[in-house]
Amino acid sequence: MGSALHAEETEMQADHPYVGLWVTEDGHIRHELLPNGRYVEARGTRERAYEGRYEVTGDHIEYWDDTGFTADGDFVDGILHHAGMILYRR
Template identity: 65%
Template sequence: MREQSSRPEESAGRGSGDVDVVGMWVTADGHIRQELLPDGRYDEARGERRSAYTGRYTVTGNHLDYIDDTGFTATGDIRDGVLFHEHLVLYKKNQA
């Protein structure tokens, strides 16, 4: 994973050629909600359970690398405005 830059335009490990992923991403049924924060942190809620998973992420192009606060790693990719995160399909909240 890349180290995070202190430059605002590269927040969350995002370079100028990388997809802007910041915001709320949700499954079609709204059960899983993953908020990607501008500081490179994420907070994932599942059903009524807030902060079910928390950690950090980096972006390279349209690919995301996640590491949660327990050390578990995962990946995701943005394709056609949809986030494919392991077995989940998430949509930007204003697009769901």
């Protein structure tokens, strides 16, 4: 039953309006929110610096990195505020 619920949540993420690429103004940090509920974060020349899963509830995002690190952020007026950074939709 638990896996069916997770699959349903992942399917819901696929249609979420926040799926896509989010980038800091200088282009150094890049978050790609994938439709399968996974994300890839690039930092500078490190294209896959961090990877993990994410969930969006309303305008709030929670990240669970594959290494065990957790983080969160909020979408405000079409801008992602995450860990002291501001990322813009690309």
